[in-house]
Amino acid sequence: MKKYSLYTLVLILLGIIVIITIFTLYFLINIQRNRVIAKEIETKISLAKTINEILYSPAWIYRLGMLPGLDVALLGEAAKFEDVIYLRIVSREGRIIQSVIREEYGKKIEDPEILALLSTKVPILRDEIFQGEKIKSIIYPGYGDRVIWVGFSLKGVEGAMREMAIYNILIVFGTLILVILIIFLVLKTSILNPLKKMIIVCQEVRKGNLEVKVPTISKTEIGELATTFNEMIKDLRESQEALEEAKTVLEIKVAARTRELEELAQSLEEKVKEKTKELQERVAELERFQRLTVGRELKMIELKEEIKKLKEELGK
Secondary structure: OOOOHHHHHHHHHHHHHHHHHHHHHHHHHHHHHHHHHHHHHHHHHHHHHHHHHOOOOHHHHHHHHHOOOHHHHHHHHHHOOOOEEEEEOOOOOOEEEEEOOOOHHHOOOOOOOHHHHHHHHOOOEEEEOOEEEEEEEEEEEEOOOOOOEEEEOHHHHHHHHHHHHHHHHHHHHHHHHHHHHHHHHHHHHHHHHHHHHHHEEEEHHOOOOOOOOOOOOOOHHHHHHHHHHHHHHHHHHHHHHHEEEEHHHHHHHHHHHHHHHHHHHHHHHHHHHHHHHHHHHHHHHHHHHHHHHHHHHHHHHHHHHHHHHHHHHOOO
């Protein structure tokens, strides 16, 4: 069975977490960026609306009659607004009536969207290239068939978002690194080191050494596992001691029984020897008796023959 280190599994898990964090951070930064851009666009629309209301208010028209060129000064001050590139007031026909860029006075812009804008009264937002720079422009419908054209750059927004993104990335990755270090420290001190000690104890138990013990310092589940493991070793040791004691008792009983059997066998052997001796004596007696009986019979035959001879001699 292939073995995998806990470090490897934790690294894989942390890698997945880092990837998810990167994608989440990317999407959050994009969402934040879109929100800031939307806020910037809303601000520029509010600027165009404010300029339109000022230029066509009765009080402003009265002041403009007394101070010619006040509208140019107003546009100049408004153009100082953050990231504003240009401000224009354009007529229905597309002619530039006022602009912070003096070269544009009197020029005509061929743009069919101006008429559509004056009909719908809905501001138009679009991307443009102005003097080689990508910008956004807002065409706002004003009073008197005129439109207010605001061109602005997003460099400031992009720079601020870039700084914020770098700041967020540094915070997130710094936190991740700190979390990873804490996880590895906890993993090593609370899990891996106790597990290694338990592996060493298991190897000793496998060799038959039941006098070992796992140190239980942690109060977590690993500590409970070590305590349970120590209790298991204690039970094994007690079982082994009980088996050794039972083995000793059994050996004593077997030795005693063997001794009894040996004594019984010796007693039986002696009895067999006695019986054998008795039988041998009986056989010897019988053989003697047989010999005596045979001798007597032979003598009786001889006597009968002698008697017979004597009778014959007497008859003669």
